[in-house]
Structures are given as C-alpha cells and as structure tokens.
Amino acid sequence: MPKTMFDDEDGTLAMLRDSVGGFAEAHPGAKALRARRKAGGDLDRGLWSAMAEAGWLGLMLPANLGGADLSIREQAVLSEALGRALLTEPVAQLAIFSGALLRDAPAGEERDRLLRGIADGSLLVTAAWQGAGGKAAPVKASGAHPALTLTGTCHFVAAPVSATDVLVLAEGDRGRLLVSVPAGAGGLSVTTRPTLDGAVLGAVAFAGTPVESGRVIAAGAEVDGLLASAIEVTRLALAAELAGVASRALEITVDYTKQRVQFGKPIASFQAIQHRLVDMWGDAEFACCAVVNAVERTLGAGGRDGRLATLAAKARAGDAAVGITRRAIHLHGAMGFTDECDIGLYMKRAVNLNATLGQPEELRLAFVDLERSA
Amino acid sequence: MQTDWNALPDEDFRHVFRTWVDENCPRHLRFMRKQRPVFDEVAEWYHALAAKGWLSPVWPREHGGMGLSAAKHIIYVEEWARLGCPRIPDHGIGLVGPLLIRYGTQEQKDHYLPKILSGEHVWCQGYSEPNSGSDLASLKTAAVRDGDHFVVNGQKIWTTLAHCANWIFALVRTSRDEKVRQKGITVLLIDLTSPGVTVRPIPNLREEADFCEVFFDNVRVPAANVVGVVDEGWNLAKAVLGHERIFLGAPSRPEYALSRLIMLAEARGAFDDPAFRSRYARLRLDLYDLCSAFDRFAKVLRTGGELGGDVSVLKLFCTELYQRITEEMLEIAGEEARFADDLDANGSEVDAMNLYLDARAPAIFGGSNEIQRNILAKAVLGLPG
Numbered sequence: 001m002p003k004t005m006f007d008d009e010d011g012t013l014a015m016l017r018d019s020v021g022g023f024a025e026a027h028p029g030a031k032a033l034r035a036r037r038k039a040g041g042d043l044d045r046g047l048w049s050a051m052a053e054a055g056w057l058g059l060m061l062p063a064n065l066g067g068a069d070l071s072i073r074e075q076a077v078l079s080e081a082l083g084r085a086l087l088t089e090p091v092a093q094l095a096i097f098s099g100a101l102l103r104d105a106p107a108g109e110e111r112d113r114l115l116r117g118i119a120d121g122s123l124l125v126t127a128a129w130q131g132a133g134g135k136a137a138p139v140k141a142s143g144a145h146p147a148l149t150l151t152g153t154c155h156f157v158a159a160p161v162s163a164t165d166v167l168v169l170a171e172g173d174r175g176r177l178l179v180s181v182p183a184g185a186g187g188l189s190v191t192t193r194p195t196l197d198g199a200v201l202g203a204v205a206f207a208g209t210p211v212e213s214g215r216v217i218a219a220g221a222e223v224d225g226l227l228a229s230a231i232e233v234t235r236l237a238l239a240a241e242l243a244g245v246a247s248r249a250l251e252i253t254v255d256y257t258k259q260r261v262q263f264g265k266p267i268a269s270f271q272a273i274q275h276r277l278v279d280m281w282g283d284a285e286f287a288c289c290a291v292v293n294a295v296e297r298t299l300g301a302g303g304r305d306g307r308l309a310t311l312a313a314k315a316r317a318g319d320a321a322v323g324i325t326r327r328a329i330h331l332h333g334a335m336g337f338t339d340e341c342d343i344g345l346y347m348k349r350a351v352n353l354n355a356t357l358g359q360p361e362e363l364r365l366a367f368v369d370l371e372r373s374a
Numbered sequence: 375m376q377t378d379w380n381a382l383p384d385e386d387f388r389h390v391f392r393t394w395v396d397e398n399c400p401r402h403l404r405f406m407r408k409q410r411p412v413f414d415e416v417a418e419w420y421h422a423l424a425a426k427g428w429l430s431p432v433w434p435r436e437h438g439g440m441g442l443s444a445a446k447h448i449i450y451v452e453e454w455a456r457l458g459c460p461r462i463p464d465h466g467i468g469l470v471g472p473l474l475i476r477y478g479t480q481e482q483k484d485h486y487l488p489k490i491l492s493g494e495h496v497w498c499q500g501y502s503e504p505n506s507g508s509d510l511a512s513l514k515t516a517a518v519r520d521g522d523h524f525v526v527n528g529q530k531i532w533t534t535l536a537h538c539a540n541w542i543f544a545l546v547r548t549s550r551d552e553k554v555r556q557k558g559i560t561v562l563l564i565d566l567t568s569p570g571v572t573v574r575p576i577p578n579l580r581e582e583a584d585f586c587e588v589f590f591d592n593v594r595v596p597a598a599n600v601v602g603v604v605d606e607g608w609n610l611a612k613a614v615l616g617h618e619r620i621f622l623g624a625p626s627r628p629e630y631a632l633s634r635l636i637m638l639a640e641a642r643g644a645f646d647d648p649a650f651r652s653r654y655a656r657l658r659l660d661l662y663d664l665c666s667a668f669d670r671f672a673k674v675l676r677t678g679g680e681l682g683g684d685v686s687v688l689k690l691f692c693t694e695l696y697q698r699i700t701e702e703m704l705e706i707a708g709e710e711a712r713f714a715d716d717l718d719a720n721g722s723e724v725d726a727m728n729l730y731l732d733a734r735a736p737a738i739f740g741g742s743n744e745i746q747r748n749i750l751a752k753a754v755l756g757l758p759g
Contacts, residue, residue: 269759
C-alpha cells in the first residue's frame with residue numbers, strides 16, 4: 001500500500017512509524033475521536049501528554065528547548081503515521097504551526113518558555129491569526145508596549161478551550177506584531193463550533209485584552225515571514241497526514257471488499273469495483289510521491305522550489321484523501337453510511353484537513369501565480 | 375577503448391550526451407509532428423548515432439551498446455525528449471536486441487545484432503491480431519513444422535512501421551493447450567521479404583501510415599529463427615521489457631503538449647480568464663505531480679532496485695493527462711477547433727489538432743489502460759477473481 005518513500009539509513013523513520021503504530025494500539029484513534037466528540041471536547045489532555053512523552057510534539061524544535069532537532073522529513077513521516085492511525089489531536093496546529101512560528105522568532109524568555117512547554121506538553125499554545133474568511137487578519141493593537149491592548153476577533157482557533165497560551169497576530173501603529181497572551185487574560189472570550197472530526201474550533205474575541213510586558217515575540221516585517229514559513233511547514237505536514245489518511249482508508253476498503261460477498265463472490269472480484277480501487281490506489285500513490293517531492297525540495301533548494309512543491313503536495317494529498325474516502329464510503333455500501341463504521345471518520349478527517357490552510361483549488365492557483373510570476 | 379558511461383557522475387553524463395546530441399541531431403528533424411517517422415525520414419540521425427556508438431543505450435558494450443544503467447538510460451531518454459529528437463524505428467534496438475542478448479543463440483546474436491546497428495535490418499513487432507488485442511494469448515497465426523522450416527499462415531495487425539521494416543519478430547502459435555493458452559506460443563524471426571508476406575499500411579486518425587496489417591500465406595521460415603524454446607515464447611515476450619516499462623509513463627508527451635497549450639493560451643489571452651486559469655492549474659499540477667511520481671520510480675532504479683507491477687500507474691496517469699491537455703487546447707481554440715491544420719500563436723504554429731488526435735493512441739497501446747487496471751488490481755492490490 002502506498003506510503004512515503006525516503007532514504008532511511010539509520011532507521012529513524014521506521015522507528016517513528018513503529019512508535020505511532022504501537023501508540024495507536026494502546027490508544028485507538030477512532031475510539032479517542034468518538035470519546036472527544038461525545039464530550040464536546042477540543043483535545044484529549046491524556047493523549048496529548050502521552051504524545052509529548054513519545055517526543056512527537058517537538059520533533060522539529062531545538063534540542064536545547066526539549067525538541068528533537070529533526071527535519072521536515074521526520075515530521076512528514078510522523079504526520080503520515082498519525083493520519084493512518086486516525087490520531088486526530090491538533091498536532092498540526094498546536095505543535096507544528098505554533099512551534100514553527102516560535103522556532104524562527106528571535107530567542108527570548110517568553111519564546112523559549114513557550115517552546116519548552118510545547119515540546120514537553122505542559123503548555124497548549126494555539127495561534128489566533130485568521131479572519132472569518134481564513135486569511136491572515138490581525139486584530140488591532142492599541143497603545144504602545146508595555147501598555148498594549150488587543151481588540152478584535154480571530155477565527156479557526158484550534159483547542160480554544162484547552163489552550164493555555166494564545167499567539168496573536170496583531171496590527172499596531174508601527175506595524176505587525178506577534179504577541180502571546182495567557183488563555184485567561186482579561187477581555188478574552190471564546191465561542192466554539194463543533195468540527196466534522198469531533199473536536200471544536202473557536203472564535204477568540206479580544207476586548208481590550210492587555211499584553212503583558214515581555215510578551216511581544218516578534219515585530220515588523222519579520223512577523224509576515226514567520227507566518228508564511230509556519231503556514232508552509234504546516235501545509236506540508238498536513239499533506240503528509242492526508243496521504244496517511246488516504247492510504248489507510250484505501251487499505252480498509254480493499255479489505256472490506258475482499259470480505260463482502262454478494263452474488264456468491266467477494267465484491268472485490270468485480271471489475272467495476274477493481275477499477276475504482278485501482279484508481280483510488282493511484283491517487284494515494286501520487287499523494288505520497290508529492291509529499292516526498294515537497295520534503296526533498298524543501299530540504300534541497302528550498303525557497304521558491306520548496307514553496308511550489310508544498311503547494312502541489314497539499315493540493316494533491318487533499319484531493320486524494322477526500323476523493324478516496326468518499327469513494328471508500330460508497331464501496332462500503334449502506335455500512336459506510338453508519339456512524340459505527342470507522343470509514344466515515346476517515347472521510348470526515350480528510351475533509352477537515354483538506355479545508356485547513358487552503359483548499360486544493362486555492363493552492364493550485366497559488367502555484368500557478370508563483371510559477372508564472374517568475 | 376569504449377567509455378564506461380556508468381562511471382561518470384549523472385550530471386556529467388547528461389552534459390556530454392546533451393551537447394553531442396544537440397550538435398548532431400539535424401535541426402529539421404526536431405519536434406516532428408509525426409510520432410513515428412519511417413526509417414528513411416530519420417536515416418541520417420540513425421546512422422549518426424550508430425557511428426558514435428550511441429544508438430543502443432542499454433545493450434552491453436561487447437555487443438556495440440553503451441551499456442547504460444537504468445539511471446543513465448533515464449537521462450538518455452530525458453535529454454532525447456528535451457531536445458525534440460525524432461523517434462527512430464527502434465523495435466530492433468529496444469526489443470529484438472535485448473531479446474536476443476538474453477535468449478538468443480550465439481549465432482543469432484552474431485548475425486542479427488550488427489545488422490540492427492547498421493540499419494540493414496529494420497524490425498517491427500508482430501503481436502496483435504484482428505481477434506487478439508487485449509486478449510493476446512488467444513493469438514492464432516500458425517507456424518507448422520516442416521523439416522527444418524516452419525510454415526506460417528495468419529495475420530498480424532496494428533504492426534507499427536511494418537511498411538518500412540524488413541524483419542518482424544512475431545508471436546506465433548506452434549501448438550495449442552486448452553488449459554493454459556499461453557503455452558504453445560513461440561517467438562519467431564521472419565524476413566518480411568519472404569514470399570507469401572504482404573504488408574498493408576492502415577491510415578490512422580491523423581491520416582498517416584504508422585501501423586499496418588501483415589499477412590502470412592504459407593511463408594517458410596527457417597527453424598533456426600526460433601528464439602528460445604518452441605512453445606515457450608510467452609514468458610520471453612513478457613520479460614523483454616524490464617526497467618523500460620517506466621518510459622511508458624515518462625512525462626515528455628504531456629510536457630510537450632502543455633508547453634503548446636501555454637503558447638496558445640498566452641497568444642489568446644486565456645490566462646486572464648479565471649475559468650481557464652483554474653482548468654490550466656489542474657493540468658499543470660497533474661503534470662508536476664506526474665514528474666514527482668516518475669522520480670519515485672526512477673529512484674528505485676537509481677538505487678539498484680527493480681520495478682514492480684505498480685510502475686504502470688505512471689502509464690495510466692500519463693496517457694490520460696496527455697489526452698486532457700489536448701482537449702483543453704481545443705477548448706481554447708474556440709471556433710478554430712474545426713480546422714485540421716495548425717493554429718497560430720503569436721507567429722508560432724501550434725499543432726493542437728495533431729496532438730489531440732495523437733493523444734488517443736497511448737491509452738490503448740502497450741496494454742490498454744483497462745488491461746493495466748486489471749493487472750494492477752491483481753498484482754498490487756491482490757484482489758480476487
């Protein structure tokens with residue numbers, strides 16, 4: 001079955017895959033998803049700590065702050081494995097996105113405190129930066145440091161209830177700011193909406209929320225750069241996760257159609273079914289290839305080359321995962337339409353991740369704009 | 375002293391190969407409309423390659439080939455396509471040579487291989503028959519033993535370039551096993567100038583002759599022309615393509631078509647139309663990702679591995695993408711899509727209709743895409759039945 005193929009001379013990647021496999025046996029993803037959904041929660045604190053203990057939350061963070069100092073290659077393999085195992089805690093947002101924003105920011109007490117907390121799981125650092133349309137939309141920062149206050153609302157905030165700290169994109173009189181605010185800060189309020197994959201996202205409103213002294217992480221033009229690279233690395237991790245979802249959903253469906261007997265034969269023996277499965281397999285294979293290409297270009301030439309490849313990978317893997325899981329549901333017949341059957345959870349997860357940080361059409365158009373602007 | 379090309383770093387080999395090819399492949403043969411020119415049209419290029427010793431990339435050096443590894447062979451094919459070199463009649467180089475080198479007798483190798491390199495023998499491939507296309511093992515062209523000869527009767531069809539070939543390597547039926555249809559098939563080398571052979575070109579959709587019917591009426595073929603063992607030719611025929619299967623999915627055709635689509639779109643201002651931009655983006659990304667997928671399989675070869683059945687995913691994707699790109703060319707040609715000749719794009723000619731028609735074939739040849747899906751279903755997904 002399709003998976004990302006990287007050189008793995010020292011076996012790190014195989015170890016990562018195994019570690020997720022073992023973890024998922026102890027904590028089945030579908031079960032955790034259903035439990036979280038039933039509780040109306042945004043994150044499973046126990047699972048989160050176990051993931052931190054496994055070393056997954058600081059994979060690309062500096063070793064001196066508790067991270068593993070590994071590259072996007074290892075992160076992609078980990079994310080792919082999380083996708084396969086349907087482990088749906090918000091790793092992409094709280095560990096990868098927030099981690100990337102902070103990692104590349106200037107060193108400082110607050111930045112280092114947050115990074116340590118991300119890596120060891122003690123802090124849940126979410127980012128508030130999107131407007132209702134999904135684009136970057138800074139809230140208003142009034143006054144001057146250290147008497148800075150925030151006003152405005154951010155959307156699509158992950159783990160909005162459990163978060164301990166919020167990284168906020170703000171626009172002040174002298175330009176962009178990235179600041180951190182404790183979750184319980186004055187004037188901060190959260191409204192939640194359930195997501196398709198059994199969690200919640202929040203709209204976080206700031207009404208004169210004060211920014212404490214020493215909590216400005218970055219300022220000026222640098223902020224946009226941090227944001228762009230955090231988006232890029234998270235897109236690539238999401239692409240890998242989507243490839244994992246796609247590949248596992250295909251496997252489940254192949255197994256099911258081999259077992260399901262109609263007209264005295266397994267339905268997988270019918271050509272109409274076989275050709276669909278082959279097309280699904282091809283889509284998953286291409287998704288994995290696109291992820292590998294993006295990782296290698298990011299680590300190789302980087303820059304524009306890496307950006308193009310990442311846009312392509314997220315678009316390809318998103319389309320593949322959504323398309324495969326949708327067809328998978330169909331091939332499960334009426335069973336596929338039940339809540340009891342896990343295949344539906346894969347579809348919901350795929351739709352959710354596909355909609356995170358850019359749908360395929362938007363990414364493809366961005367690719368063409370970037371390529372043709374040269 | 376022959377060069378050990380495999381000892382050169384990839385990029386050095388690419389440079390050496392590209393430089394010489396660019397200097398020596400005649401300009402008037404570059405980017406030909408015709409996918410399959412006949413021998414005489416490209417003879418000067420064929421002989422130039424032979425004189426340089428570069429006609430046959432994968433044959434071992436002792437047989438006059440370059441002895442390229444799969445990885446170097448990929449570079450050879452990539453540069454060939456990038457420079458727009460014409461396809462030469464290559465059944466001798468690509469199929470007969472490897473078949474003989476692997477399964478032929480010493481006499482066969484000594485006799486046939488030099489004549490392929492010199493261009494004296496031009497080969498074609500006799501596999502399909504009127505009622506044996508996708509179901510090739512049902513083939514009926516009969517070869518009956520008569521002393522030290524076989525007498526061949528029957529018909530082959532869709533035989534590419536038979537009208538410019540003087541030899542055919544054919545799958546013929548030497549016996550019949552009702553249980554295993556693949557048994558009783560033999561590979562036979564047949565001189566097309568023998569009495570009783572008739573070759574009739576079939577005009578294709580582009581009104582060009584590139585495939586033919588070949589009729590055999592009591593054609594006498596020396597028994598020494600059997601390759602391998604009588605009745606055991608099926609596996610031989612199947613094994614002849616090794617790493618070359620990757621080239622059925624090489625991105626060069628869709629790449630070329632997309633470059634023409636871009637020319638046409640720029641000339642007509644189509645990039646200002648958001649609907650076109652959206653459709654273009656999908657095609658562009660499909661091509662980009664095809665290249666990533668091609669790299670994934672090429673990497674298997676570069677690291678010394680062997681391709682599995684899964685490589686045919688490239689063929690499926692590549693041929694279907696090629697079709698979709700050419701369909702888009704007609705879409706933006708608008709009313710002009712009614713014309714058979716080329717379209718103007720800011721003074722350059724774009725052969726949109728030529729490509730549209732050309733793109734119909736690759737989804738059929740080399741095993742139709744439906745047959746490929748059947749094979750993938752069993753070989754990769756392990757589906758029953």
